[in-house]
Amino acid sequence: MIKGIGVDIIEVQRIKEALAKREKRFQRRIFTAQEIDYCLTQGQPELSFAARFAAKEAVLKALGTGLRDLAWTDIEVVKDSLGKPEIKFSEQGLVKVDSLQIKEVLISLSHTKEYAVAQAVALAGEED
Numbered sequence: 416m417i418k419g420i421g422v423d424i425i426e427v428q429r430i431k432e433a434l435a436k437r438e439k440r441f442q443r444r445i446f447t448a449q450e451i452d453y454c455l456t457q458g459q460p461e462l463s464f465a466a467r468f469a470a471k472e473a474v475l476k477a478l479g480t481g482l483r484d485l486a487w488t489d490i491e492v493v494k495d496s497l498g499k500p501e502i503k504f505s506e507q508g509l510v511k512v513d514s515l516q517i518k519e520v521l522i523s524l525s526h527t528k529e530y531a532v533a534q535a536v537a538l539a540g541e542e543d
Contacts, residue, residue, distance in 0.1 A: 418517055419537040421476025423469040424530055430468060431461040445471070445487045465531035466524040467492045473535035474502055474520055484511050492522065500524050502535070516540065 433441045442451050445468060454463040471490045475481055489508030493501050502520045504512055512520075518540040524533045 416539045417536060418515070418539045419477040419479050421473040421478075421535045421537075422533070423472035423476065424532040425465050425469050425472070427461055427465045427526065427529055427531055430465040430531075434461060434464065447488050447491045449493070450491060462526050462528075462531065466526045466533060469531045469533035470500070470502070470522055470524055470535065473533040474522065474537075477520060477535040477537040478512070478515060478517065480511065480515070492524070 442464075446454070446464065450467055454460045454467070457463045470492045471487055474490050475485070485508055486505075489505040489511070491503045491505070493503045495501055500522050502522050515537075516539050517537045519538045521536045521538065522533060524531070526532070
C-alpha cells in the first residue's frame with residue numbers, strides 16, 4: 416500500500432555553487448561518506464550530488480516528516496548490483512521509518528545539465 420509520494424527538482428547550478436563555496440562542510444552535512452566517494456568519481460560530480468539531494472528531499476516528502484527526527488545523512492542513495500538506485504536508512508532513520516509503518520521507499524532519479532529530479536514512493540506493509 417502506498418503511504419506517501421514525493422518529488423523534487425533542483426537546479427544543478429545551485430549545488431555546484433554550494434560545492435564551490437563550502438565544499439567539505441556542505442558535503443558532510445548533506446551526504447554520507449559513501450555518497451561523497453561515489454559522486455567524486457563521476458565526470459561531473461555536481462550532477463550526482465544534485466540527483467542525491469533531490470532524492471533526499473523527495474524521500475522526506477514521501478515520508479511526510481520533513482527533517483523532524485532525521486538528518487540529511489540518515490537517508491542514503493545507494494545502487495544495487497545492476498545500478499538501480501535504492502534508499503538505505505541509517506539506524507536512526509530506520510527507527511523513524513518503522514514508527515511510520517513504512518516498509519520500503521522506492522526511488523527514481525534523473526538529471527540533465529541544468530536540473531536533477533527525483534521521485535520517491537513510500538510503501539507500507541500488507542495490512543492484516
